[in-house]
Amino acid sequence: MNVPLNESFDDKIRAWFSEPSSFVSENNLSLDSYKIHQKELLLVVDSPPLSPDKQKHISKFFQNFLSSWDEVVDVKTIFTSKKDSLSANEKPPPDLKIGRHPKNEKKPLRPALVDKIIAIASGKGGVGKSTFVSNMALELNKRGLKVGIIDADMHGPSQPTLLNCFKKPMIDPETKKISPSISYGIKFISIGLLIPENQAVIWRGPMLMGALEQFLKDVNWGQLDFLIIDLPPGTGDVQLTLSQKADIDGSVIISTPQDVALIDARKAIQMFERLNVKIFGLVENMSTHICSKCGHEDNIFGNGGVKMEAKTLGLPLLGEIPLDKKIREDSDNGIPFVEANPDIKASKSFSKIVDSLLEKIKRYETTKDTK
Ligand SMILES: Nc1ncnc2c1ncn2[C@@H]1O[C@H](COP(=O)(O)OP(=O)(O)OP(=O)(O)O)[C@@H](O)[C@H]1O
Numbered sequence: 001m002n003v004p005l006n007e008s009f010d011d012k013i014r015a016w017f018s019e020p021s022s023f024v025s026e027n028n029l030s031l032d033s034y035k036i037h038q039k040e041l042l043l044v045v046d047s048p049p050l051s052p053d054k055q056k057h058i059s060k061f062f063q064n065f066l067s068s069w070d071e072v073v074d075v076k077t078i079f080t081s082k083k084d085s086l087s088a089n090e091k092p093p094p095d096l097k098i099g100r101h102p103k104n105e106k107k108p109l110r111p112a113l114v115d116k117i118i119a120i121a122s123g124k125g126g127v128g129k130s131t132f133v134s135n136m137a138l139e140l141n142k143r144g145l146k147v148g149i150i151d152a153d154m155h156g157p158s159q160p161t162l163l164n165c166f167k168k169p170m171i172d173p174e175t176k177k178i179s180p181s182i183s184y185g186i187k188f189i190s191i192g193l194l195i196p197e198n199q200a201v202i203w204r205g206p207m208l209m210g211a212l213e214q215f216l217k218d219v220n221w222g223q224l225d226f227l228i229i230d231l232p233p234g235t236g237d238v239q240l241t242l243s244q245k246a247d248i249d250g251s252v253i254i255s256t257p258q259d260v261a262l263i264d265a266r267k268a269i270q271m272f273e274r275l276n277v278k279i280f281g282l283v284e285n286m287s288t289h290i291c292s293k294c295g296h297e298d299n300i301f302g303n304g305g306v307k308m309e310a311k312t313l314g315l316p317l318l319g320e321i322p323l324d325k326k327i328r329e330d331s332d333n334g335i336p337f338v339e340a341n342p343d344i345k346a347s348k349s350f351s352k353i354v355d356s357l358l359e360k361i362k363r364y365e366t367t368k369d370t371k
């Protein structure tokens with residue numbers, strides 16, 4: 001390609017990316033954005049799903065080719081997968097593309113046949129929300145209830161690993177709706193099913209919201225007793241918008257007993273209170289440590305912190321889950337913890353919490369109906 005000497009770098013790189021016969025078009029790549037600083041070029045390239053080897057190959061090609069330009073010494077490439085995240089025969093019609101900008105929908109995006117939508121939140125990351133969500137779903141399923149999960153953590157989706165299922169959801173050609181994946185009897189949708197593993201999602205706020213809206217209204221959830229939303233940590237846009245748009249029935253806050261987690265849990269509680277979302281209760285996770293060898297119990301992160309907090313705030317404590325190595329091991333291996341180990345203390349604690357939650361929901365419904 002001949003590039004005039006006085007052409008701006010922006011024109012030059014965009015022209016190169018749009019050249020029909022180049023390496024770029026052969027590999028179905030397009031330039032999403034770029035940054036150049038002191039001859040270091042950071043490329044954000046939109047691509048179909050690529051294996052890590054293929055990504056390496058393409059990155060190397062960019063490094064070799066583009067460093068021959070005067071303006072560039074070093075090239076780093078990040079891949080996004082806004083296009084073709086589903087394989088050819090599973091490709092949704094254009095208006096179902098995941099990650100598009102949200103429409104300004106005024107009415108709530110609540111799926112029609114879902115009875116209860118419950119959000120699981122924490123404030124602080126890594127306290128066990130996703131683990132709680134999958135085990136809560138399994139417990140509800142054991143009780144004969146129909147359950148779905150929306151994994152709303154777009155940057156760190158956990159549900160495909162926890163439910164041991166990475167099968168891409170299918171598109172129903174008639175309804176044009178996405179059929180959720182099903183694992184251990186639980187219907188679920190996650191961005192982790194739609195983009196290749198090891199690939200970062202680099203979406204801006206509006207695109208994240210667009211994808212989440214699609215999880216609510218373009219997924220064929222069918223009749224469900226419970227749709228559980230596994231929220232990302234924090235109290236940002238995703239939490240706020242989802243809580244409002246999904247018209248959720250209530251929330252559960254997970255925290256570990258130590259102060260740092262409780263400070264963030266308080267923020268999540270305040271957020272739901274401000275949004276007028278019912279908080280059904282708090283759960284203390286990693287409450288006591290149970291030694292996998294001798295069964296000895298130790299309070300590594302303290303104990304009772306969440307109970308005290310719940311009392312102070314006038315909220316119910318739904319229960320406590322011990323810190324148990326088996327939970328971590330089974331979760332990482334996609335083994336449904338409460339089903340595989342029904343008789344151990346940690347499983348029983350999940351079961352008790354779900355009973356307590358069902359009882360709180362029932363009581364709340366009754367008081368609502370009599371008002
Ligand atoms: N009670 C427990 N005992 C032992 N390990 C646990 C327990 N609860 C969760 N874990 C482990 O802690 C880690 C974090 O859990 P999880 O991913 O569920 O947290 P999270 O709050 O969803 O995190 P994030 O904020 O990143 O979404 C996982 O490895 C999980 O297996």
Ligand SMILES: [Mg+2]
Pocket residue numbers: 129130131153156158230231232
């Ligand atoms: Mg999580």
